[in-house]
Amino acid sequence: ILNVEQSPQSLHVQEGDSTNFTCSFPSSNFYALHWYRWETAKSPEALFVMTLNGDEKKKGRISATLNTKEGYSYLYIKGSQPEDSATYLCASYTGTASKLTFGTGTRLQVTL
Amino acid sequence: KAGVTQTPRYLIKTRGQQVTLSCSPISGHRSVSWYQQTPGQGLQFLFEYFSETQRNKGNFPGRFSGRQFSNSRSEMNVSTLELGDSALYLCASTLGRGDQETQYFGPGTRLLVL
Numbered sequence: 001i002l003n004v005e006q007s008p009q010s011l012h013v014q015e016g017d018s019t020n021f022t023c024s025f026p027s028s029n030f031y032a033l034h035w036y037r038w039e040t041a042k043s044p045e046a047l048f049v050m051t052l053n054g055d056e057k058k059k060g061r062i063s064a065t066l067n068t069k070e071g072y073s074y075l076y077i078k079g080s081q082p083e084d085s086a087t088y089l090c091a092s093y094t095g096t097a098s099k100l101t102f103g104t105g106t107r108l109q110v111t112l
Numbered sequence: 113k114a115g116v117t118q119t120p121r122y123l124i125k126t127r128g129q130q131v132t133l134s135c136s137p138i139s140g141h142r143s144v145s146w147y148q149q150t151p152g153q154g155l156q157f158l159f160e161y162f163s164e165t166q167r168n169k170g171n172f173p174g175r176f177s178g179r180q181f182s183n184s185r186s187e188m189n190v191s192t193l194e195l196g197d198s199a200l201y202l203c204a205s206t207l208g209r210g211d212q213e214t215q216y217f218g219p220g221t222r223l224l225v226l
Contacts, residue, residue: 004154043217044215045217046215051212101157102147102157104153
């Protein structure tokens, strides 16, 4: 993996459903993996910054895991609510690039 | 604590003109990064400034430049605008390095080049 890739590109779930997205990133020279939530007409808002292999972080109904050896992170949302509707971005920071490289995001829509 | 502010919020320019965008980071933050967002693309890194020095630069032509002042406020300039420069420009600030620290984003400046 040379770039940061996110899947799926978009997702449409019903209220109460649990869902998860994937972020794949270059595993060599890894420093950190960031997750952001970006609601329409607002600024991207940080969810997690993860650095250690096996890291698991949680914020309310949202949690994330990190596998630095194979270069992937999962974001989970339990019991999705309409207010979870947003684009979820991941970004990796490697020593090679010395900058945050963002994926194109997963757009989540939660309907009643 | 006030968040990251960007001015102007919206801008319309014509091809060939130049534009300057401004970003005021959160008080105490010394690092400011700039990103470009175009439809279908992820946030593309433009450059990062720390203590008035450009610390890193993305793969953008020399028409894109920036600077940071002693109060950490930053400006980016695009000269000889092209239609493809139409985008949302976001800045983000952090206390120190941008790698393991949360980036706090501003609301963005939406630039339309006609």
